[in-house]
Amino acid sequence: MDRAIVYAGAIPMDTDMLRVGRYVKDGLGRLAEMLFGVGAMAASGLDCSVSSTGLSVTIGAGSILAPGVMDAADIGGAGGGLPADPTAIAVQYVNDAPQVVSMPAAGVTCTIYALCAESDVDETVLPFFNVDDPDRTLAGLGNNGAGLPTRRQGGMQFVAATAPPAAPAGGTVVPLYTLTILANARSLAGVVPVPGKVFWPTIPELATLTTLRAATAPMALMDVGGTLNVPAWASRVELRAIGGGGGGSTSNAATPTGGSFSGSGGGSGGDAWGVYDVSAATPGGLDVTVGAGGAALATGGTTLVSYGGQTLLQAAGGAPGSFFSSQGSAGGGGGAASGGTIWNLSGGWGGDGQSGESTFAGYGADGPWGGGGRCGADAGMPATKYGAGGGGAYAVSATGAVSPGGAGYRGCVLYRFLP
Incomplete structure (x- = not known):
């Protein structure tokens, strides 16, 4: 696993921290490939609860390991940062909170898919160094008061469909559960979601x-x-x-x-x-x-x-x-x-x-x-x-x-x- 090297007294660069993130992602991705195999998908958590009053399910918190890339887009910027890196690697995606997913219709057999992708989130107005007045920071880049994303998040959204949806840019689609809904059904009471192959047993x-x-x-x-x-x-x-x-x-x-x-x-x-x-x-x-x-x-x-x-x-x-x-x-x-x-x-x-x-x-x-x-x-x-x-x-x-x-x-x- 690669690690960043820094020196006492050296001026830290933005790329130092960004490289640390890439090294960690690369190391975890290669470990995941050793455990599950290159190109494999694995899901943990993400419990599926059916509604007894309507045609919907709730997917709980959990995570997915699936094929992805190091960085589909540039990371950082504002005069620095790292360029996009299309290197294929196993990527972790996380769902932190329950999500409600509506079924497409009654009388169909459908699959719940996780649409996994990375996005830049958590915009914050950051303090920048002020060359003209080092004792006072600038509010945002060039003192423009605008926020910048501070986290590249691997997240997921869910959709129920009878055919696989298109994958998001730089991401992937993971099938999670299959449900057979009777014709004229008004709720999913009695329907048992069948988990897909991505739910592996834990160690x-x-x-x-x-x-x-x-x-x-x-x-x-x-x-x-x-x-x-x-x-x-x-x-x-x-x-x-x-x-x-x-x-x-x-x-x-x-x-x-x-x-x-x-x-x-x-x-x-x-x-x-x-x-x-x-x-x-x-x-x-x-x-x-x-x-x-x-x-x-x-x-x-x-x-x-x-x-x-x-x-x-x-x-x-x-x-x-x-x-x-x-x-x-x-x-x-x-x-x-x-x-x-x-x-x-x-x-x-x-x-x-x-x-x-x-x-x-x-x-x-x-x-x-x-x-x-x-x-x-x-x-x-x-x-x-x-x-x-x-x-x-x-x-x-x-x-x-x-x-x-x-x-x-x-x-x-x-x-x-x-x-």
Whole structure:
């Protein structure tokens, strides 16, 4: 690390202090590159708190290390100073106070970006040496009473957008959090900001059991599609995908002899489970699609997770209960599963409904946690837990009326990142 040399009795120059600042910035920048790698970005603090009353978040105090330059503009001046220096170096940017960031709209997935740049601030009217009267100082340069900036600040502003904004002059743009906002949302209540790859574990965290605890924590649940960013410390991810449950069958007869009296239940979604290699350096993260529950007589949606453009695992939705004849109703089959490295389990069958003048309990198939919809008079009951099938309907007020089957329950993805 360079250091300035001064001598007793020598007249100090403005560039002496300015060079000290550059040497310190250079030394800290090179140390940061040793720790994180050349060109890396790292963030500390900057907590993201969502608003429960509006479409905004608050970003707390914190700092960022990101690629920058020594000085994009001249520093100092007024007859001295140092010229701009475009040497690339890791630069620290600081946010001292919370900032409120408004979301662009509802119904979008957006990212909160930090716009990092240096600017000259803290203007002050400085005393200058008076050659004509050394006992009296001048108020500002040439006694003009005007202020001059006294600090070059590395700061940041925040913006939420669906695409990266342009970088400020001499600065950089750092993605911090991703948020998925439901259509017609009036607040961000229930929205969980997903931190980006810039939030690295600290040395104390790595030196203790913090990372181990994170890796052995219960799997997290995701029941809405979106993107999972890979933490900087992770090398693997454990995933379990559950497909959506199929819907139950409808009925339209008042008695078993009148026709379609008792509908069958929907099948449950498939179940795929595995562990996969990942890297924070791979762009895009993990793309998650969650299968919807099937409405009456409809198949449940497929749940899948893809990474780097390739599908890792997927679980198809359960088939609906249906009438194969006017007096015959078979339960829906379970969805298939593929890609799992631990298991690939097909979903369960829904209960049969009517067979001739006999009727059976057309219950929906249970998902991994139960919840199959029961058969019901005038309407099949909807499923109540992930991947379960809807119940079949039996009995109507009059032949020709429709008693709808119950809806299947949506699928989900369970995930946990591992060292």
